[in-house]
Amino acid sequence: MLGEILNTYYLQIGSFILINIMLAISVYVPLSSGQLSLGSAGFMGVGAYTSALLTIHFDLPIVIGIIAGALAASALGVIVGIPSLRLSGVYLAIATLGLGEVIRVIFVNWDSLTRGSVGLTGIPQLGREILEFARGVGFEPAMIGIKNNQFVFLSIFLVLLVLVIVILWFVVRQQNSRVGRALSSINLDEKAAESMGINITYYKVISFTQGAFFAGLAGALFAHVIGYISPADFSYHRAVEVLIFTVFGGSEVIIGSVFGAFFLTLMPEVLRFVSEFRYIIYGILLVVLMAVRPQGILDANLLKKIKFKRSKGGIR
Amino acid sequence: MLLEQIINGITLGSIYAIIALGFTLVFGVLGIINMAHGEIFMVGAFVGVTATGILGWPLWLAFIAAIVVTSILGYLLERFTLRPLRGKKGVSHLAPLISTIGVSILLENLSHHIFGAGNKPFNTSFSQISITIGSITIYLVQIVIFIISILLMIGLTIWLSKTKAGKALRATADNLETASILGVDTKKIIILTVVVASAIGGIAGILVGMAFNSVSPQMGLSMGLKGLAIIILGGMGNVKGAMVGGLILGLSETMLVAYGDSGYRDAIAFIMIIVILLLRPQGIFGSKVSQERR
Amino acid sequence: MRGLNKKLFSILSIIMLLLLAACGGGNTTTDSNSNKSEDGVISAKFGVIAYLTGAGAAYGEAITNGLKLAQKDINALGEVNIELVIEDSAGKADQALNAAQKIMSDDSITAIIGPTLSTEFFAVAPEVDLNGIPIMGTSTTVDGIPEIGDYVFRNAVPESLAIPAAIKKAVERTGAKKVAMIYGNDDALTKGGFDVMERTAKEMGLEITTIETYQEGQSDYNAQLTKIKNTNPDLILASALYNEGAVIMDQARKMGINIPFVGGNGFNSPQAIAIAGDAANGLIVATPYFGDSTDPKITKFNEDYEAEFGKKPDQFAAQAYDALFIYADALKRAGSADKEAFKEALAATKDLEGILGKFSFDEVGDVIMDVTVLEIKDGKFIEFE
Numbered sequence: 001m002l003g004e005i006l007n008t009y010y011l012q013i014g015s016f017i018l019i020n021i022m023l024a025i026s027v028y029v030p031l032s033s034g035q036l037s038l039g040s041a042g043f044m045g046v047g048a049y050t051s052a053l054l055t056i057h058f059d060l061p062i063v064i065g066i067i068a069g070a071l072a073a074s075a076l077g078v079i080v081g082i083p084s085l086r087l088s089g090v091y092l093a094i095a096t097l098g099l100g101e102v103i104r105v106i107f108v109n110w111d112s113l114t115r116g117s118v119g120l121t122g123i124p125q126l127g128r129e130i131l132e133f134a135r136g137v138g139f140e141p142a143m144i145g146i147k148n149n150q151f152v153f154l155s156i157f158l159v160l161l162v163l164v165i166v167i168l169w170f171v172v173r174q175q176n177s178r179v180g181r182a183l184s185s186i187n188l189d190e191k192a193a194e195s196m197g198i199n200i201t202y203y204k205v206i207s208f209t210q211g212a213f214f215a216g217l218a219g220a221l222f223a224h225v226i227g228y229i230s231p232a233d234f235s236y237h238r239a240v241e242v243l244i245f246t247v248f249g250g251s252e253v254i255i256g257s258v259f260g261a262f263f264l265t266l267m268p269e270v271l272r273f274v275s276e277f278r279y280i281i282y283g284i285l286l287v288v289l290m291a292v293r294p295q296g297i298l299d300a301n302l303l304k305k306i307k308f309k310r311s312k313g314g315i316r
Numbered sequence: 317m318l319l320e321q322i323i324n325g326i327t328l329g330s331i332y333a334i335i336a337l338g339f340t341l342v343f344g345v346l347g348i349i350n351m352a353h354g355e356i357f358m359v360g361a362f363v364g365v366t367a368t369g370i371l372g373w374p375l376w377l378a379f380i381a382a383i384v385v386t387s388i389l390g391y392l393l394e395r396f397t398l399r400p401l402r403g404k405k406g407v408s409h410l411a412p413l414i415s416t417i418g419v420s421i422l423l424e425n426l427s428h429h430i431f432g433a434g435n436k437p438f439n440t441s442f443s444q445i446s447i448t449i450g451s452i453t454i455y456l457v458q459i460v461i462f463i464i465s466i467l468l469m470i471g472l473t474i475w476l477s478k479t480k481a482g483k484a485l486r487a488t489a490d491n492l493e494t495a496s497i498l499g500v501d502t503k504k505i506i507i508l509t510v511v512v513a514s515a516i517g518g519i520a521g522i523l524v525g526m527a528f529n530s531v532s533p534q535m536g537l538s539m540g541l542k543g544l545a546i547i548i549l550g551g552m553g554n555v556k557g558a559m560v561g562g563l564i565l566g567l568s569e570t571m572l573v574a575y576g577d578s579g580y581r582d583a584i585a586f587i588m589i590i591v592i593l594l595l596r597p598q599g600i601f602g603s604k605v606s607q608e609r610r
Numbered sequence: 611m612r613g614l615n616k617k618l619f620s621i622l623s624i625i626m627l628l629l630l631a632a633c634g635g636g637n638t639t640t641d642s643n644s645n646k647s648e649d650g651v652i653s654a655k656f657g658v659i660a661y662l663t664g665a666g667a668a669y670g671e672a673i674t675n676g677l678k679l680a681q682k683d684i685n686a687l688g689e690v691n692i693e694l695v696i697e698d699s700a701g702k703a704d705q706a707l708n709a710a711q712k713i714m715s716d717d718s719i720t721a722i723i724g725p726t727l728s729t730e731f732f733a734v735a736p737e738v739d740l741n742g743i744p745i746m747g748t749s750t751t752v753d754g755i756p757e758i759g760d761y762v763f764r765n766a767v768p769e770s771l772a773i774p775a776a777i778k779k780a781v782e783r784t785g786a787k788k789v790a791m792i793y794g795n796d797d798a799l800t801k802g803g804f805d806v807m808e809r810t811a812k813e814m815g816l817e818i819t820t821i822e823t824y825q826e827g828q829s830d831y832n833a834q835l836t837k838i839k840n841t842n843p844d845l846i847l848a849s850a851l852y853n854e855g856a857v858i859m860d861q862a863r864k865m866g867i868n869i870p871f872v873g874g875n876g877f878n879s880p881q882a883i884a885i886a887g888d889a890a891n892g893l894i895v896a897t898p899y900f901g902d903s904t905d906p907k908i909t910k911f912n913e914d915y916e917a918e919f920g921k922k923p924d925q926f927a928a929q930a931y932d933a934l935f936i937y938a939d940a941l942k943r944a945g946s947a948d949k950e951a952f953k954e955a956l957a958a959t960k961d962l963e964g965i966l967g968k969f970s971f972d973e974v975g976d977v978i979m980d981v982t983v984l985e986i987k988d989g990k991f992i993e994f995e
Binding site: 244247251276292 | 349396397400401404408409410411412413414415417418419420421422423424425426429537541544545548577579580582583585586587589590593594597
């Protein structure tokens with residue numbers, strides 16, 4: 001029964017949607033304190049390569065690799081974040097974009113470690129490791145009526161789903177806390193926030209580093225889901241793609257990032273039948289969207305209205 | 317070898333500078349980074365290829381065609397992607413960035429469909445003319461590119477400081493509202509800016525086609541990113557800065573290849589801007605005031 | 611404003627509904643045709659993953675065209691009946707994997723051809739292999755492809771076969787001792803080709819004067835070429851795709867570098883001549899496919915291809931064409947569309963006559979075939995002597 005519902009193709013797309021949601025959040029969090037970071041592709045690459053190299057060469061468990069990857073990315077985030085504080089707006093955007101490119105060029109040239117543009121093969125795959133572990137404790141996928149590869153992708157999907165929920169919970173909690181209020185006050189008016197006694201440096205570095213952490217985490221997971229990475233995965237195109245997730249969905253509310261990543265990951269799959277034209281459609285879509293709704297599809301107003309409608313319906 | 321590499325570097329740098337001029341003009345007046353500028357440059361190059369290669373037009377006509385087509389593109393860009401965002405409530409500074417990225421994706425993929433994915437040769441007899449001094453060969457195109465970049469820089473500087481339109485443009489750049497109160501037709505000035513910037517991009521496109529004999533839909537991206545780096549290097553919205561920044565980048569890329577590791581060539585632009593942003597965020601020629609205005 | 615929001619919201623919900631409907635639609639598949647029909651014709655469905663949108667779309671297009679032509683010819687013979695399911699990978703590893711999953715979710719698929727790029731192949735093949743579905747690369751030339759698993763094959767001539775052959779012949783004739791190298795270091799294919807070139811040059815005891823790189827989208831190679839020129843090499847080994855390679859040759863000739871170039875698999879295309887013109891003279895490549903050959907099989911293929919698609923085929927189209935014939939032959943010998951039987955038959959492929967010559971797999975599923983060394987002379991590819 002369960003075996004017929006679970007289609008690995010959908011689970012695979014679902015997994016990529018979840019990873020992209022993490023990436024979108026990695027842009028959203030710094031943006032909520034007014035910092036536009038285009039370095040997500042670079043941080044993602046650092047996370048992916050760190051975790052992949054550790055698990056390949058030192059046989060470390062994937063969990064440790066992923067944590068190390070995310071931490072390596074956030075360490076870089078702190079190092080870059082502190083001097084970058086002096087920059088804002090487009091300057092920060094271009095500097096972080098540049099950082100991402102520099103990181104990619106290093107991956108391409110550091111041949112002995114990264115095998116250059118040929119990329120790293122044989123990265124342990126998350127789902128297969130889980131399957132092995134499950135078998136170790138005497139569980140067989142057949143026991144719940146699914147095939148091995150269905151189990152592999154189901155387990156990846158579930159792990160990612162749990163992680164995304166935890167991240168969302170954390171970010172929403174943070175927004176409603178002292179930290180979140182500090183961040184949004186910095187976003188609205190940096191000078192006023194400073195005069196109210198908010199430690200701008202501290203909070204800005206915090207939100208920038210959180211962004212780097214989420215991007216690194218997503219990158220490490222990406223490496224272990226796809227099993228193969230090369231520098232081309234972390235190029236300028238990736239950075240722009242991730243930025244567009246956030247801005248398309250709505251950069252003012254976190255649900256916008258989730259929606260943007262969901263919609264824009266699914267769209268190319270759905271548009272497979274017009275695959276020749278899908279990037280043209282993509283380009284037009286962005287222009288039209290910005291002209292009609294520059295704050296993104298979802299914003300606080302729209303959300304309020306949806307909630308309002310729902311509660312009215314409830315009373316009826 | 318050093319002399320040859322310096323000539324290579326100056327040629328490349330002049331092209332970078334011309335591209336950066338287009339970026340810096342739009343940024344100076346509108347405060348917007350036009351991410352589609354690289355693709356407009358690419359379209360200019362393709363117009364040149366089509367005009368000289370397929371239609372068999374003479375070179376001067378190809379130049380005019382490229383300028384006309386990119387000017388029209390510039391107008392359309394302003395009309396449909398920048399104007400709807402202007403003066404609208406709740407528009408973040410991200411919106412024009414995203415919308416010009418949309419245009420760049422659109423243009424790149426349209427060229428794919430129209431011209432195909434590969435490189436197109438740009439064969440004109442003009443690009444074969446060369447002068448040989450000793451062991452060094454200099455192509456006329458290289459000299460022309462350098463002269464055009466200098467002329468464009470001087471022309472723009474004079475235009476901005478001496479003519480009425482230029483003064484109106486600077487007034488608009490300083491403060492849009494005040495300028496319009498003072499009777500400047502800001503709408504017209506903005507259109508003019510974007511159109512002139514795009515036409516300069518078109519000129520750059522044709523020059524690159526002639527100098528390097530290669531035109532492809534992807535060429536806009538890497539040139540666009542370099543141009544972006546240069547305007548930071550030279551100071552945002554600064555004409556002289558764009559010129560000097562372009563030459564510095566062209567020369568240092570060439571020298572890196574000549575005496576270092578060519579693998580890091582693409583990184584040098586960004587390493588330079590990261591360093592300059594940390595040491596002198598306003599750029600080499602930028603003033604503190606323009607930094608405040610951002 | 612409120613009205614607008616409402617409208618937007620309803621539009622949005624319609625879009626979401628459409629998305630869901632589209633998703634649901636893809637699920638209905640019939641597996642009726644995966645067996646022998648009454649008249650003894652074996653039917654099978656093959657999945658194809660190709661790079662059809664983006665910068666390298668030209669390669670994917672050539673490959674799918676070659677496959678379509680082969681499908682027409684094979685089905686006309688009447689021994690087997692082949693259906694192709696083509697999906698786009700856009701040159702990205704994650705989208706290629708999605709495409710593979712989409713194809714594999716249909717149980718009636720017997721085997722897969724593609725993806726186009728080695729970087730996509732490395733992501734896709736392990737997954738396909740685990741699912742017990744045979745997969746074959748037609749354009750993936752990097753080392754280590756068939757070694758991924760038992761179900762992984764390729765008919766693309768690997769660089770490690772083509773490049774040494776070309777270098778050896780070139781050195782024999784020109785007596786070159788010093789070589790300079792240039793390659794694209796941010797592309798897996800050209801990087802893989804460079805690794806082979808460097809290895810070969812060292813094995814042959816050639817002196818490498820300098821190693822230069824370039825990056826994708828670059829149009830100015832003068833700095834690298836000036837440096838190469840000053841080291842006075844006898845031969846230039848250029849691991850480049852024809853797009854960049856042709857431009858490099860053009861700029862080199864203008865600079866007065868008139869020595870021969872040796873290229874890899876990606877350099878071999880009539881397009882190189884179209885782009886560089888006379889400057890392409892002196893390019894030496896090794897390839898299984900010689901487009902201007904007078905071999906009747908190849909001239910017929912060229913004519914049919916041009917009639918069907920309006921342009922000349924290249925090596926990628928020819929290899930894809932042969933690939934489907936290899937599959938068809940294995941299908942015939944397997945006697946059914948069963949994946950396991952098909953894989954066994956495929957691995958046993960020996961001395962199959964294709965348009966590119968006799969073809970066999972070695973024990974890991976790599977290519978055994980002869981390559982021809984070609985050079986461009988007077989604007990035409992001719993056999994190198």
